[in-house]
Amino acid sequence: MDWDVTSIDKLCTLKARIGWQGLTTGEYLPQGDYILITGTDFKDGYIDWKNCCYVSKWRYDQDTNIQIKEGDVLISKDGTIGKVAFLNSIPGPGTLNSGVFVVRPKQEDIVNQAYLSWIFKSIWFKSFIDQLTAGSTINHLYQKDFVKFQLVYPKDKSEQTHIATALSNIDALISELGKLIEKKRAIKQGAMQQLFTGKKRIKGFSEPWIETTLGDNILFLRTGLNPRIHFKLNTPDADCFYITVRELQGFDIIIGEQTDRINHSAVERIDERSKLKIGDVLFSGTGTIGQTALVKEKPHNWGIKEGIYAITPNCKSLDSSFLIYYLHTISAISLFSSMASGSTINSIPMAKLLEFPIKLPSLSEQSAIVSVLSSMDEEISSLEAKREKYFSIKQGMMQQLLTGKIRLID
Numbered sequence: 001m002d003w004d005v006t007s008i009d010k011l012c013t014l015k016a017r018i019g020w021q022g023l024t025t026g027e028y029l030p031q032g033d034y035i036l037i038t039g040t041d042f043k044d045g046y047i048d049w050k051n052c053c054y055v056s057k058w059r060y061d062q063d064t065n066i067q068i069k070e071g072d073v074l075i076s077k078d079g080t081i082g083k084v085a086f087l088n089s090i091p092g093p094g095t096l097n098s099g100v101f102v103v104r105p106k107q108e109d110i111v112n113q114a115y116l117s118w119i120f121k122s123i124w125f126k127s128f129i130d131q132l133t134a135g136s137t138i139n140h141l142y143q144k145d146f147v148k149f150q151l152v153y154p155k156d157k158s159e160q161t162h163i164a165t166a167l168s169n170i171d172a173l174i175s176e177l178g179k180l181i182e183k184k185r186a187i188k189q190g191a192m193q194q195l196f197t198g199k200k201r202i203k204g205f206s207e208p209w210i211e212t213t214l215g216d217n218i219l220f221l222r223t224g225l226n227p228r229i230h231f232k233l234n235t236p237d238a239d240c241f242y243i244t245v246r247e248l249q250g251f252d253i254i255i256g257e258q259t260d261r262i263n264h265s266a267v268e269r270i271d272e273r274s275k276l277k278i279g280d281v282l283f284s285g286t287g288t289i290g291q292t293a294l295v296k297e298k299p300h301n302w303g304i305k306e307g308i309y310a311i312t313p314n315c316k317s318l319d320s321s322f323l324i325y326y327l328h329t330i331s332a333i334s335l336f337s338s339m340a341s342g343s344t345i346n347s348i349p350m351a352k353l354l355e356f357p358i359k360l361p362s363l364s365e366q367s368a369i370v371s372v373l374s375s376m377d378e379e380i381s382s383l384e385a386k387r388e389k390y391f392s393i394k395q396g397m398m399q400q401l402l403t404g405k406i407r408l409i410d
Contacts, residue, residue, distance in 0.1 A: 003154050003404050009147035011111050015065040017098045028053040034060035035094030039076035042083040045121055049091050060095050066102055068094045071113040073103040077141035082129035086117035112157055114164035119151060122402055163401045170394045177387040181380060188376040195369050196329050205365040215354030220312040224304030231266035240267050240301040245284040248291040267303045276302055279320050281311040286347040289336050292324050322366040325373055
C-alpha cells in the first residue's frame, strides 16, 4: 500500500511560545496591528478572527518561530486541549500565546498542510488526546507526548490534496448552511420584535391590543418539588421523568439518558390541580432563567423540579404557543433580568411572574402570529437537519478517505 505511518515529529515541527517570555493577559490589546491567537479563538476548525486580541510589535518580534503563516495548523495545548485550527488565510501579521502549538511540515513537498489539519480533526487524534487525559486532571498537552502521535498519510502528495479538497468542500457547505441558519434566526427575531409590539400587523387584523398581566390570563401557576425534601432521585424503582431546565428546549421537552427519574408515588402525591396538563407552558424561573417548553403529550409520568414554573393559560384569552414566543422576545428577556433576584442563584418569585406585563391581541391574531413564526421555525429546523446530514456525511468521508478505504487519485 502506498501509504505510510510515522510519528508526527518525523514529518513536522512543533513550535510554541516559551514560558520565560512571560506574556501576560495585561498585554492583550483590544486593537492593534499584530494579532494574538489564543485557545479561545478556535471555532469550527478555524480561527474566529473577530474574537482575537492584539499585542505590541515588540511581543510579535520576540519569536519568529510562532509568527503565523498561511497554511499553518494550530493545536490548543492548554485548557480544552486538542482543538484544531487551519489557517487557510490570515488577515494580517500575528503570533500565538503560550497555550497554542503551531505545526508545520518539515518538507512541504511531502505533506499537504490542509491534509495535516484534517488528520488532527479526525477521531484518531481525539482518541489520542482522550488516552493522554484518561483518569487524570491533565489540562496541558506536552510536546514530549504530542510527538508520539502517529500520522497516517498517502505518500503521493496530490492524493493528500484531493482528500483535503473534498473534505474542505463539504466543510464549506456546512459553514454556509450555518451562516444561512443564523441569518434566518435573525430574521425571525426581527419579526418577533415587530409582531409582538404591534408595530407590524398581520393583514386582516386591526383591533387594539390589550395591556394586561400574565396573572390575569392564566388558570394556574405552580412550581415543582425539591427532591431533598419530597423524594429521592434515580432510585432503583424510579419510573417517572423529573423535568429540569436541561430538558426545556424551546417548544420541546427533550427526554434523554441524562434525564433524572423519580418514583411514581412522588408524582401521585402532587396535588391534582398542580399536575401537568397538555397545553401547559413550562418556564425556568431559577438559575438559567427563561428556558421554555410546551407540554404536548399527556404527562402522566412527569414531575418538574422546583424553580420550573408550570403555566396553564386561560384558553379564552391566551394561546400557549403565543405565550412561549412572547417569553422569548428581547424585551421579555430583558425584563426577566430586572425581575430576578437572589444572593447566589438568580430566581424570579412566583408573585413577580404573575405581574409580568403582556400585550395581547385577539386569540385569532395570536394564532396568526404563531403560524407565521412556526413557518419560520420549520424552515430553520429543515436547514438544521440538512446541516446535520452533511455533518454526518463529512464524518463518514473522513473515516473512509483518511484511512485509504476510498481513494481519490488522478
